[in-house]
Amino acid sequence: MGEIVLNIENAGKSRAALQVLDGVSLNAATGQRIALLGHNGAGKSTLMKAVLGLTPLSAGRISVAGSAPGSAAARAATAYLPEAVAFHKSLTGREQLTLFARLADCPVAQVAGYLDRVGLSEAADRRIGTYSKGMRQRLGLAQVLLGRPKLALLDEPTSGLDPISRHELYAIIDEMAELGTAVLIASHTLTEVEARTDRIAILRAGRLVADDTLENLTLRAGLPTRLRIRANGDAAGRIVDATGGTRVNGMSVDLLCAPERKMTELRRLSAMGDVVADIEMHPPRLEDLYRHYSTGENH
Amino acid sequence: MGEIVLNIENAGKSRAALQVLDGVSLNAATGQRIALLGHNGAGKSTLMKAVLGLTPLSAGRISVAGSAPGSAAARAATAYLPEAVAFHKSLTGREQLTLFARLADCPVAQVAGYLDRVGLSEAADRRIGTYSKGMRQRLGLAQVLLGRPKLALLDEPTSGLDPISRHELYAIIDEMAELGTAVLIASHTLTEVEARTDRIAILRAGRLVADDTLENLTLRAGLPTRLRIRANGDAAGRIVDATGGTRVNGMSVDLLCAPERKMTELRRLSAMGDVVADIEMHPPRLEDLYRHYSTGENH
Amino acid sequence: REELAEAPPPSPMTDEALSFFCQMNISEHAGPKGQIHLKGMPGPIFFAQVRDLVAYLKSPERDAEITAIYVSDMGAAQNWREVGHENWISAESAHFVIDAGVAGGMGAPEIVPFANAGAAQDFAARYGGSIVALSAIPDAAALAPVDLDTPLEDPA
Amino acid sequence: PLRDGAIAETLDLAAPGDTLRLRPGTYVEKTLLDKSVTLDGGGVATLDGGGQGSVVTITAPNAVVQGLTIVGSGSDHESIDSGVQLLKGATGAVVRDNHLIGNLYGVDIHGAHDALVIDNRIDGRQDRRMNDRGNGIYVWNAPGAQVTGNDVRWGRDGIFVNSSKRNLFSDNRFRDLRFAVHYMYVNNSEVSGNISIGNDLGYAVMFSKRVRVTGNLSVNDREHGIMLNYTNSSEITGNSVQNGENRCAFLYNSNKNTFSGNRFQGCEIGIHFTAGSADNQITGNAFIANRTQVKYVSTRWDEWSMDGVGNHWSDFAAYDVDGNGIADTAYRPNDVMDQVLWTQPAAKLLLGSPAVQLVRWSQAAFPALLPGGVMDSFPLMQPAPVSVPEFGGDLDG
Amino acid sequence: MIRRILAVAMIEATITRRNRWLLMATVIMVLFAVALTLAGSAPTGTLGVNMLTVSVASMTTLSVYLAPLLALMMAFDSIAGEAERGGLGLLLSYPVSRAEILLGKFVAHLSALAFAMIVGFGVAGGLAAVQGGVDAASLVALVRLILTSILLGAAFLALGYMLSALAGSATGAAGLSAGLWMVFVVLYDLGLLGAVVFDAGGWFTQTLFPWALAANPADAFRLWNVAASDGVAMATGLSGAASALPDWVAPTSLLLWPVLALLLARYFFERLEP
Amino acid sequence: MIRRILAVAMIEATITRRNRWLLMATVIMVLFAVALTLAGSAPTGTLGVNMLTVSVASMTTLSVYLAPLLALMMAFDSIAGEAERGGLGLLLSYPVSRAEILLGKFVAHLSALAFAMIVGFGVAGGLAAVQGGVDAASLVALVRLILTSILLGAAFLALGYMLSALAGSATGAAGLSAGLWMVFVVLYDLGLLGAVVFDAGGWFTQTLFPWALAANPADAFRLWNVAASDGVAMATGLSGAASALPDWVAPTSLLLWPVLALLLARYFFERLEP
């Protein structure tokens, strides 16, 4: 694991009566891609703003590349894609990006390239007011690429992007990570995040309830694997009786079993001989994990 | 098929040099759920705004429940969720929703119920300015439920919603459809749309390039099914030679074949005997279809 | 001028008529009189001497827009004392004798109006002075300080 | 004796220097004092002229009429029917302490020199129109006449003085008249310490020279408190004019006069200059709360201060940083807007409009733009005190 | 329709209250009116009118400035801002017509304005009355002042909506509003004044000028208040001049303007693409 | 740092041009200055005074009102509005300090203001010069007017930023700006005048008052222009106070204010949570 770029210790933030963040500790090392999940209002965006120094914390501390959040050094090291990108509508995409390039100390000549990269070359000289939602999001994306950030905070980066741009986006994220950027992605699109991140952090009502790799989380969650057993002929009834599973459209039986009981069950099924035509194994997916961690429910 | 609620004929819209919509014809009948797909800037939001009468067309015509778009009757029949929901930030969620209920001629007493439905009861009396992005989106959703619209136009309804709310959303859509509402959903989240809509329409640069059920589209697209053949032992080379497929990590071979050639290929593979250990069949998914229709590429 | 078409007719001189500047009853004083009609005012403002009327006209001050100006026709007057109540003539068309060295009703040097140029000439021939139109009356004739010790003639 | 004609009979018998004391009662007869006698009503006798001619006529020098109530003069303006008429020859005649009621004229000093009219109460007629009434005291060609301490009410002018000189009118009270004091063609006279209340016009000086108007009070007079009309070289000092409905002071073709130490307060216009009034010296006066302090249409500058002393202006919020009682900056009562409004009455419709205020405001800040008019380079911070008779405020007593 | 207008009006009223416009407007009105009344009490002297009349006369002038200003400030953001923030599209997808939205906002803002006027002028008027007595005529003048101020405010509210619909952006609308205020409140009269001086009593001054004056709502307001009350006319110094026009002209102008401006605002609002 | 300030300034300049503020401000300035010059010329024509001097004198008063107004109008939206629209958070994630952002906006807006001033006063001055001749002194006065107007604008731009950072919402900022304008341009002087009248030449009037006057940037502007021009100084109500102060006070005040106000703006901007 590389150097720690982002270090959040015990971050707390209260707003009026609300405890928006509560004892959140999180680290990100160079090249890591971390998904930040959580229900609406869990505090994801607030955490990002705190990392940016836009919002002061009420407790705990954050350091970004060794500096305090909001310090010039921290900001130079950080790229940010807000959840609701807003640009001045009377500027063109190129003008807006040029401003950011200048501020990020990045050669202005590269602006055209970045615009092309996010598919905005044609619209570059139109006013942002005429952009579609996705086009604005793309422009937001383009500004993330400026400079060589050590830390990228992407707040729902795929929102508004069309499917093809989403793939592009994850390609970009991978590329950034490869170049050593630590990427923190707040997202609700679990399927995408599942495959594309190294670690997953889940916020629940301001508390960090999970922060690990997908495998470890799966293990730790102890969520049951679903076995789908296709019966030969009309043996489904027998299988139900034997395993305590539930019958699915006549021929099949679904069986939930905890990870530690999986091999036992498999062996028992094998022993049943040719009444079992086929067994499919569905390990828990991120969605189930998410449900588990983010709601605190047990299935 | 029910009564036609939305009838778009040859709609065209040009903006400055841009042809944003170009000869778009689309119908929606009661109870239909139609996905509207397309790349960023394809014209989805513009089409919706035209249906709402917010944007005048430059060509063609639209009728909503038999009335002109923007007429009182048409608006009474329509619910709309904009892609960027914006409410007055100094109002509370309840006040905002109450206004909409009054305008939609819907009993104000129901407001609390709808707020609960989208999970905002706790935040109902806080100012919208303090809402998280997803909470604002939820409020937007709540206002769609008001009244009994004949037509619901949802522009990226899941954007910003957490995974659990997304499920909720599609449940709500199904419920509306069951009650006879024609629902038009502009979305980029193909996986969700795939399972939850009756028909799929795809815009490409302002032109409607697809409008059919998923099956028909698949048929018509003639996209190749991918066959993954696992070789026994080291027979992979032989299989490549025989089929012209591409070798995948030593043991397997991928073979793309057009729908009409699928059975022929299968037969040929069967005939090869036990060199073939296993065959997996991957029919084209919506993502492939989308790529096909929305970019005009052929893979 | 255009507004002459709608100009109000002259008002007869009454015993109540007060001279605009000095608030005295003009009928009690000899010599030619004047009246000026102002827009929006029920009656004219009167002047015990034509000199004062001219002074009013020459002053840049305006109470309202002037709609008509009348002066006594001394040609039609019975005599200097009884000027007559109805013999008003439009000041624009009158002939004025200035510098005649005659005293007006209040005692200041007077500017004497006549409808008839001949009558004016007769007057000038008798008392001196020259004949001018309203617009040609010099400022001095109306505005110059008056030396009360200068003897003036009281015309018959 | 109360019989009609009794006085005449008694007078026939009287010798110069005698005093006739009348018994209480009303004597209906006209009296001619052609001897230097004193006719004393003792405050209880009434002379009634019976509505013909003058009630008392004096032709003898040093005759005295006092303590009488005199009523019933005739109504002829031509013969100036009066309560008491002092004709030529009545030099040094005295009219004192009488109450003259309802006579066409109260006292007519007609050619009598050095007559004295003192402490009479003259109530003129109310029944006729103002024009047809006579004057309270009429002074014609009466050099040296003094009118003092009289109380004149109703009638036309309180004192009308015509073609006279060396008169003193002092300490009189005038109410409900046309003019309180009316000067025509009079030189070298003085009006002082009088009170004028609710008359059309207070002190009107016309065609006169070297008149001193000083220490008088004018309250609620309708047209002007003090008017100078063709009047030159006069001195108007220490007067107080209050609450005139129109102008506190008005000058028409009047030159070389001095206004000093006057207080002009609460009038529509403080002082109004018109046609050809020049070389007047205006210093040490107080202009207090007049709606328009000065109305003076002029294209040249007129300096209203002398030797570093100007006037007091109640509307001038000025600084006196050195505390010498004189404001640090000059005061200009009128601006371009005033000139426009005076010369273009139609523009009055714009009064109160922000545009007008904008113009005024910039004019106030930069009076260099002004096209002439009055300028007071040494405005006084405080008004100078005036000494005028007390106006008791009882309008009916 | 009434129901929908009221629904919009209620929300707008809430917003007006929340963003403290109501408070601001009221405080401004009270401050100015009271300051003017107190300041005006000293040097006006006795004009034969009572304090309240004098105070009403000064407040008439004040209102010429303030009523349009407050109205424009309340109005300029209300369409452009909502369009810019994106809420307008959603609102317009409801079965509420643009005219109804406009009227709803108008009702709310006008109520706020009316509240501010009544409190401001009321307090100042009360003060003047306490200090210097009242009579029926001056009370009527005060009530007239308040009502006409509200009318004036209504005209400029509607004009503000028009600009807001025209401008495209809230800042643009703010600029246009400032311009409009200048034109109507200052420049127009300045132009007329210039023309009168230049014309020197000619045809323009005699025939066109009073009508041109009455055509401006700010001037119509002034003329109405002054012409209707002798006392106020006297206190303003305008007596006599106001009679240059028939009595009905100024009131008609002031009553027509809000209607006209609302129609204009509606026209431009209809053309607005959110 | 300079580079970043310039980057922000360039963008702000573009925005100012695009949303027509530059045009508006210029048009307003030209209209007013020219109107005032022409209106002033009619009755003063006969005076024989140098027209340009007259025009400059009038325009000084104009500028006291307009420069703060235009500056506040340009400034009020620029922080609150951007925070409201959401662009500020992103901007602040860049390595550009708030002070730099502030300065960038300041540079852009001040340039726009300067442009409007130069064109407006220039045109009016030119007009006056053409009509009534020029001399060196009046030209100097014109240039001084333009420069001090820009300084005055700078002070109020910065004050506007301060309010914009304070207010939280653009409409709130608009209201506060209106209030600030009233206070500095009108109420402050009114208060001082009241105090002077009340004090009746006492200690306050003689010692504190001139300094209090110079402490207000709008008055400092006036004092500077008045004191520097002989012709006007003697004639103005301010000359007493102006002469009671050392020469350097008013210029110092006017030069300090923009700096001070920028520091204040920065202080409140730093505290703003976007």
Ligand SMILES: Nc1ncnc2c1ncn2[C@@H]1O[C@H](COP(=O)(O)OP(=O)(O)OP(=O)(O)O)[C@@H](O)[C@H]1O
């Ligand atoms: N007001 C406008 N003026 C000019 N062009 C516009 C305007 N609004 C939209 N467009 C252009 O019209 C095209 C279609 O925009 P639209 O918002 O309908 O796209 P969309 O399909 O909804 O895209 P997205 O998926 O990003 O929301 C885009 O190219 C956009 O730039």
Ligand SMILES: Nc1ncnc2c1ncn2[C@@H]1O[C@H](COP(=O)(O)OP(=O)(O)OP(=O)(O)O)[C@@H](O)[C@H]1O
């Ligand atoms: N300015 C604010 N004032 C008060 N409360 C706020 C403010 N901003 C956010 N909150 C509250 O803080 C909590 C966290 O908000 P945040 O935006 O961080 O949520 P989030 O996890 O990003 O949600 P989403 O998925 O909807 O974007 C929410 O309950 C929200 O209502």
Ligand SMILES: [Cu+2]
């Ligand atoms: Cu006389």
Ligand SMILES: [Mg+2]
């Ligand atoms: Mg968020």
Ligand SMILES: [Mg+2]
């Ligand atoms: Mg869209």
